[in-house]
Amino acid sequence: xxxxxxxxxxxxxxxxxxxxxxxxxxxxxxxxxxxxxxxxxxxxxxxxxxxxxxxxxxxxxxxxxxxxxxxxxxxxxxxxxxxxxxxxxxxxxxxxxxxxxxxxxxxxxxxxxxxxxxxxxxxxxxxxxxxxxxxxxxxxxxxxxxxxxxxxxxxxxxxxxxxxxxxxxxxxxxxxxxxxxxxxxxxxxxxxxxxxxxxxxxxxxxxxxxxxxxxxxxxxxxxxxxxxxxxxxxxxxxxxxxxxxxxxxxx
Ligand SMILES: NC(=O)c1ccc[n+]([C@@H]2O[C@H](COP(=O)([O-])OP(=O)(O)OC[C@H]3O[C@@H](n4cnc5c(N)ncnc54)[C@H](O)[C@@H]3O)[C@@H](O)[C@H]2O)c1
Numbered sequence: 001x002x003x004x005x006x007x008x009x010x011x012x013x014x015x016x017x018x019x020x021x022x023x024x025x026x027x028x029x030x031x032x033x034x035x036x037x038x039x040x041x042x043x044x045x046x047x048x049x050x051x052x053x054x055x056x057x058x059x060x061x062x063x064x065x066x067x068x069x070x071x072x073x074x075x076x077x078x079x080x081x082x083x084x085x086x087x088x089x090x091x092x093x094x095x096x097x098x099x100x101x102x103x104x105x106x107x108x109x110x111x112x113x114x115x116x117x118x119x120x121x122x123x124x125x126x127x128x129x130x131x132x133x134x135x136x137x138x139x140x141x142x143x144x145x146x147x148x149x150x151x152x153x154x155x156x157x158x159x160x161x162x163x164x165x166x167x168x169x170x171x172x173x174x175x176x177x178x179x180x181x182x183x184x185x186x187x188x189x190x191x192x193x194x195x196x197x198x199x200x201x202x203x204x205x206x207x208x209x210x211x212x213x214x215x216x217x218x219x220x221x222x223x224x225x226x227x228x229x230x231x232x233x234x235x236x237x238x239x240x241x242x243x244x245x246x247x248x249x250x251x
Pocket of ligand 1: 011012013014015016017018035036037038041061062063064088089090091092093114141142143144186187188189190191192193194195
């Protein structure tokens with residue numbers, strides 16, 4: 001068991017990649033805080049983890065709001081005394097916007113806040129404890145959409161997911177001396193509920209044709225990379241981005 005004794009906070013963990021990350025950590029004996037705005041989904045994931053004998057805690061928090069983030073992290077610390085691993089996974093976008101001039105200003109702000117500012121707020125809340133204990137792992141979910149111009153999605157999402165990489169590198173530099181690593185995972189298209197709702201079957205077919213691996217990723221495959229970055233095997237990796245995209249983008 002790679003994560004016995006560790007406390008993990010996963011944001012946006014009520015479904016999709018976040019839920020897969022929560023399941024994978026629980027399977028490796030971590031204590032897992034499942035944080036999401038979706039209370040019913042959070043309860044379901046916590047119930048599932050507990051049914052498998054894991055220690056799990058559900059937290060209703062909107063990670064774009066600093067008061068919610070503070071309350072959530074205090075809650076985890078009150079229960080388990082610490083947060084060792086933070087996975088900044090909450091994110092996404094409502095619809096593909098191929099023309100930036102059609103993006104309402106408020107939508108631009110909201111997407112930046114959900115995909116970028118949230119990672120800042122959560123990291124800010126956990127860093128002091130990690131630095132004090134001289135051990136910590138922060139893993140940020142970027143996207144192939146923020147890595148290279150290979151997938152036409154939306155410029156606000158691309159900007160936020162590219163921004164996450166700059167944030168990851170700077171935070172890595174700040175935290176390295178304290179035994180805290182900060183890395184990013186940049187998935188290609190992954191078969192989550194959000195992905196399925198976003199495209200028609202014909203659009204999905206067309207997308208898959210452009211993937212050298214001939215398929216999209218499963219959430220568990222992205223989770224496996226997150227766990228690697230949190231593990232001792234990756235202790236000397238910091239400021240890095242793992243591209244997990246079936247060969248769509250090779251850099
Ligand atoms: N699925 C993909 O193809 C793909 C590809 C690249 C990157 N990503 C990134 O991976 C992450 C997870 O994606 P997914 O497809 O699993 O998404 P998803 O939409 O299936 O799940 C996202 C979760 O985040 C929660 N959430 C949304 N806003 C929140 C908020 N303000 N506070 C707390 N929780 C909130 C939602 O309730 C949901 O449970 C995102 O950051 C996404 O940008 C996904």
